[in-house]
Amino acid sequence: MITIQSALTGLLLGGLYALMAAGVSVTWGVLRIINLAHFGMILISAYLTFQLASDWGLDPILTLAVTVPAMFVAGGALQWAYDRLGISELNSLLASFGLLIVIVQLVSNVWSADFQRMSAAVNPYATASVGIGRLVFPVTTLLAFLVAVAFIAAAELVLRRTFAGRALRAFAEDRTIASAFGIDHRRLGIVLGGLSGATAAVAGMLFALANALTPATAFEWFGIVFAVVILGGIGHLTGTLAAGLLVGALSGVVSVLLSPAAAPFVLFTAIVLALLLRPRGLFVRAAQ
Template sequence: MHSLIQALILGLLTAGVYALMASGQTLIFGIMKVVNLAQGAMVILGAYLAYQLFTSFGLDPFLAIPITTVVMFALGVAVEVCFLRPLKREDRSELSLLVTFAVALLVEGVMSVVWKTNYRSVSTSYSNASWTVFGYQITLVRLWGFLLSLVALGLLYLLLNRTRFGRAVRATVQNPDAARLLGVEAQRVSALGFGLGSATAAAAGSVYGLLYPFNSGSHYDLISLLLSIVLLGGLGSVVGAVIGAVIVSVSSAVVASTLSPSWSGMTYFVIILLILLLRPRGLFGTATRGAI
């Protein structure tokens, strides 16, 4: 029982970082109906940027997040303007898969040239620090990462539900044609939405670099994880991404603890298969274009 509860704690804390990664992925789909295969590469690039700021200037990865998010936001806007906007609207859903995969390969190539392909990690003075609470270990990095994710997701919620930009986003998700008639600049919303999704990837990447070793090819494993989360939660639903991240992370941690770590990666695929058989659109997916 002790190991099971410890696994639940570990899974829940890790779920916060996964949710932050996946929220950007599902936000981009909700706005643009684009499955962004470059999201994993954006996370790893965010990890590299935090790593470089730490090694070159001694800036703590958590304190580097405002810098990395601004840089990645600008990069996301540039990707949307240069690579996705020129696509014809009727072909965007299909062609965007190829385009975003090409962007992922481009980002991977740049990272390989700049930082080479050997594994890197960010090791701070508190990297191995932990607290013991009622006999259970809580690592400091995972706890701070979880709290950061809660704050970031809370800000994202307020942005989508309490601002003019958020109303424009929700209008575009629900009915893009009607939104245009009401004066919403769909192209501007798409660019800002893609930038926002990239910014959340940067924030998650800073924490990811503290938790796991990474190299330029790490995004392949990440994108499969992120796609699993957003499919489970329902494409276009930020709430679904959060719930999906909790299910995926906790189930993997429990199986790794009680059975074998080699089975943990298989667990969430089984869960996804079962849920999609019962609910093809995911837990919070709808028949409309998005569910933000």
């Protein structure tokens, strides 16, 4: 029963991993930008959630009314800068990592390097749970799972059923041909960057609901998020969701059967095997 509980809890937590990875995956796959500053936007959003809930008494979920527009603008502006400066895929990795360092230092200066956590008085979600038989699931992980599924489903619908979505997919396949057919990739890129920033805001809020915050937390997300991106297939949102759930469940089971310290070893072994056997991702069809 403990193993089942851990696997299901990890599976639900995988929704948060998928949501964190979605913005990185889609900007990398479509715009050819490896945007490590995305982690910084998640971090800032988490701290803003903490600040607005603790000082202003806002419900943590309602802080999205502030953080989502702010991160949408930040994400769009960042993509505009990448495009205007003509930053290549490799250079974007270096430039965005430098920007992440700046963001982490800024957060340290504003909120200090000490642990910060919302109190139970302003964050009732942290202690709430839902029981199904003998299984108990924290509300925070259930919420992360439901939000991730809803977001991925909506994003896939937009990409496959709307003109803007089809234009983005065409641009990802062949930029030259897409531009020849009149697709304004710069404007679409800015919108996509903004939407990526909006997902960072939601992920930051969900992380802050269940966890203590430190500026260095942003670096701890690297391994999990890139594992999800690689296993799911770069730019494939449905695969990102499936990979997030897989990574979460695998980490939960390994932590119980072996130890929490063994979870990264098993996870990165899986990444190496995936790169060797399915380099385009576990959940990407060969024809794609």
